[in-house]
Amino acid sequence: MMLAIWGYLIVVVFMILIMTKKATPFTALVLVPLVIGTLAGFGLRIGPYSLDGIKAVAPTAVMLLFAILYFGLMITAGLFDPLVRFILRIVKGDPLKVLVGTAILASVVSVDGDGSTTTMIVCSAMIPVYKRLGLKMMDLAVIVILANSVMNLLPWGGPTARIIAALNVDEGELLRRILPGMFLAIIWVVCVSVIRGLQERKRLGIRELDEDDIAHLDASMSHDDDYLQRPRMLWPNFLLTAVLMVMLVFGGMYGLPKVPAAALFEIGFAVALVLNYHNVKDQQKIIEIHGANALQVVTMVLAAGIFMGMLNGSGMSQAIGQSLAAWVPSALGGQWPLVTAIVSAPGTFLLSNDAFYLGVLPILAQTGAQYGFSPMEIGVASTVGQAFHLLSPLVGFIYLLLNLTGVDMGAWQRQAGKWACGTFLVFLVSMYVFGGVPL
Structure with missing residues (x-):
């Protein structure tokens, strides 16, 4: 019980500091678990716990480092410029169409199951449009995470695979039961984009853009590094990016080799550098331009590693999981699926997917069997609690999303959490109506 209390204290203090802007996410992620862990009596084990946590997130940190450098290079080279122009022609300066397009694009790209890839692709395509039309970056950050929260339930996304491993249930049947809820949840995400789009339309109005306006907007986005653009390399860059995406999504299938994402983006970045910039000084300039953004994200992920390392190494995560299961009154046994759904919300927010689905879920399933x-x-x-999982500070790629969009973490959690409640309700109703879970 004391371990659980210490664990809850770490999470609560962290959230208070972030929400009240009393500390940066980096300092809170590192110092809160270290201070409270020391008070809990784990001072002598802080080093090993922290190192274990850093080792656990190291592959993600490396992948994000080279993914940011790779897509940053492609943005500078101009790979996404035609897409931006196409989007501008389609939306015609209408904020409503931009936000709905964001929801659809984020949903489609999220099929690969990797949140960092989704973030890089969607933000690379949409941030220039948002800037040109004066739209709020908060809406972009919220819509991306809402869409990814739904599509993350695909078997290769993470939580579903862990459920299959923990409970030994059939993958196809599980997917068939949750797919209708995922479909309705995506409709909800589109509805959110419509609501926000209408509000932005009221604030900004509709700009009827013709070709001259689009050309003017393109000219207004010129940068000091325009000499690094490579319009003639559009198709080679597109093919290289397409190969990377195919390898990332289908690696290990259809005879394709399975290459870890970290190695894939590192190799891709090296090839892209040589392909686009033959001058060594230009290559160094690309690294300088985009390295700062990469460093900010990587430091946040490594800080999250210390946070997770203390919770997992000390046993606090396991204790939190056991307390979540133990606190439920036995009188609610007849509504155990509902109990599980409700517990999964704080459970997947406070814990990693591994900790919740491999540690807590078997306990809930054993109790439910009784x-x-x-x-x-x-x-x-x-699966219902996944509506809130990606708002957790333990999810590495959210720091990439926050860095690219420039929004405050606490404000983003409050804004996204409000709309995630709708996703939660959609999942909850679908669990009974389509998931075959009795009332």
Whole structure:
């Protein structure tokens, strides 16, 4: 019980500091677990715990480092310029169409199951449009995370695979049960984009853009590094990026080799540098331009590693999971799937997917079996909390999203959390209506 209390204290103090802007996410991620961990008696183990946590997130940090450098290079080279112009022609300066397009694009790209890739692609395409039309970056950050929260439930996205491993349920049946809810949740994300789009349309109006306006907007976005643009390399860069995306999504399938994402982007960045910039000084300039953004994100991910290392190494994560399961009154046994769904919300926010689905879910499933509920029913119910999971400070790629859009973490969590409640309700209703989970 004391371990759980210390664990909750770490999370609560961290959230208070972030929400009240009393500390930066980096300092809070590093210092809060270290101070409270020391008070809890783990002072002598802080080093090993922190190192274990850093090792756990190191592949993600390396992947983000080279993904940022790679897509940054492609932005500078001009790969996404035709897409931006196309989007501008389609939306005609209408904020509503821009936000709905963001929701659709984020949903489609999120099929690959990797949040960092989704963030890089969507932000690379949409940030110039948002800047040109004066739209709020907060809307972009919120819509991306709402869409990714839904599509993350695909079997290769993470949580579903862990449910299958923990409960030994059939992958196809589980997917069939949750797919209708995912479809409705995506509709909800589009509805959110419509609501926000209408508000932005009221604030900014609709700019009827003709070709001259689009050309003027293009000219207004010129940079000091325009000499680094490579319009003639559009198709080679597109093919290289397409190959990377295919390898990332389908690696290990259809005879394609499985290459870790970190190595894939590192190799891709090296090839892109040589392909686009033959001058060594130009290559160094590209690294200088985009290295600062990469460094900010990587430091946040490594800081999250210390946060996770203290919670996991000390046993606080396991204790939090056990407390979540133990605090539920036995009188609610007849509504155990509902209990599981509700517990999954704070559970997947406070814990990593591994900790919740491999540590807590089996306990919930064993308890549910005593009340006559099958592992499949409990597994379906446990997906409901994914509506809030990606708002957790333990999710590495959100720091990339926040860095690219420039929004404050606490404000973003409040804004996204408000709309995520709708996703949660959609998942909850779908669990009963389509998921085969009895009332």
